[in-house]
Amino acid sequence: MATAVTLSNKQKQHLKSLAHSLKPVVLLGANGLTEGVMAEIELALEHHELIKIKVPDEDRELREQVYATIVAHTGGTRVQVVGKILTLYKPSSAGKIQLPRS
Template sequence: MNLTTKQKQHLKGLAHSLKPVVMLGGNGLTEGVLAEIDSALSHHELIKVKIASGDRELKNAIVDAIVRETQAVQVQLIGHVLVLFRQSEEMKIAVPKAK
């Protein structure tokens, strides 16, 4: 799923008030963490994930792996906080139509 700039802006606005639901610690990206992110995406559609990594290259590799494994869309990455979106069957979040 690809999002237009307008759609991403809409989702960023919705995500602004959210708190991170999953936090990656010193163990990095494990199967358990991936399962938790997948579950949170299925339930909420739009989530924040906090990635505690000082190494920028490692952080980017973790973000790429999360996006690839969960089939989610990266909406935004600011500092250590990643915003992810994946529409569920119920379509809880209305995304503006792409033009």
């Protein structure tokens, strides 16, 4: 498991502004967080670096557990959660997103 990148507030704001127009690329279905879904999240992170994941579960505590599991498993950084949508960032080897200096 990789460790998450620590972001300054300025960097988080920059990522939030980039994420604003994004649609969720991964939607958790009735089966919840399966290995297939985790693989899909990993692929999306490698390809896009900044993604949104929709967790439609009604139970807030359960959603938080799912977010924590995703972050721990991917080594991504939780940028924000709005409603049921988690915005996740993980720099790829290609380095597509240039973060402002902290």
